[in-house]
């Protein structure tokens with residue numbers, strides 16, 4: 001039996017880098033140590049429900065994918081939130097070469113990146129939070145459902161260089177639409193009714209800026225609780241803000257996100273350190289937004305016209321393009337459109353030739369004409385991804401994929417080279 005240490009988990013966007021894996025006979029995973037239940041599930045269940053190729057061999061599958069994409073007028077290139085940075089770049093190159101639409105699943109990063117770029121702020125990481133942050137604010141996220149080790153590995157419990165006692169020296173505020181399970185660890189918890197978000201954040205901003213509780217009745221906190229919250233804020237030196245995806249379905253999501261950016265600016269304007277980090281949905285949701293932004297100044301929903309990017313997200317997004325029957329083929333990489341889009345829109349995929357590259361069988365793969373299995377990212381395939389705080393992380397594969405299964409990079413590279 002061989003033991004491998006410091007494996008990076010690809011179970012969520014935290015990419016914890018401290019997993020230990022025991023392997024028998026070169027390729028059989030027998031033990032996984034250090035991961036949360038989501039990480040363990042990803043590794044142990046990776047071979048169940050594995051996608052089977054639709055063609056006799058991979059060369060044939062790539063040839064057919066090239067034919068479909070080359071003859072389409074406006075193909076949709078979609079997915080990539082669970083892909084490596086290298087694959088995301090290839091996806092963008094394919095979309096540009098064939099004048100297609102490049103889009104990714106809904107993500108909090110689509111708001112974060114352009115808004116954070118607009119302001120002058122030092123980009124801080126989880127390590128800065130761990131070492132120095134004494135007040136942690138969570139907005140619209142239930143850690144116990146999504147980012148299981150955030151509190152224990154990066155933010156609340158661990159001891160840092162300056163915060164030497166960990167949990168005892170950190171105050172926690174949690175704000176969400178319901179009393180979620182992770183609120184048990186919060187000193188201050190606030191539940192909002194949808195529609196109240198801006199009002200609440202504005203009141204919190206004024207309380208911080210004026211260093212006194214703003215008068216006026218509200219249902220969120222009693223005056224005594226507001227005073228306690230303000231007292232804890234005044235005692236702190238570094239307030240970290242984390243925001244999750246519970247606002248994604250809210251039509252005011254952009255305004256709410258902008259108000260939270262202003263909250264961070266207000267905190268800094270009274271002389272405290274602060275940072276704002278999104279807790280992204282998938283392992284590389286951050287990369288799937290950063291890379292197009294770096295290349296084309298747009299995080300998603302890019303319509304290429306004669307190789308030039310057009311970014312009008314309300315009309316150039318995958319849902320609108322499918323709804324209006326504007327796309328005539330689709331290449332989807334490790335993403336289940338049926339879970340992101342209304343059924344009536346996702347069903348439109350049945351009417352066009354669809355190519356699916358992925359690890360597992362999904363509703364989208366079921367309706368795909370061409371299915372191409374890829375090796376499993378972070379387990380059988382390496383590459384780089386962006387951790388949700390924007391730090392680039394290297395993934396190292398530790399077992400081999402079955403014969404004839406290629407990495408997404410190889411598949412996409414061959415498709416890119418093949419298309420005319």
Ligand code: SF4
Nearest residue numbers: 009011012016036039
């Ligand atoms: S918190 Fe995320 S990255 Fe860390 S072990 Fe769990 S699933 Fe893996």
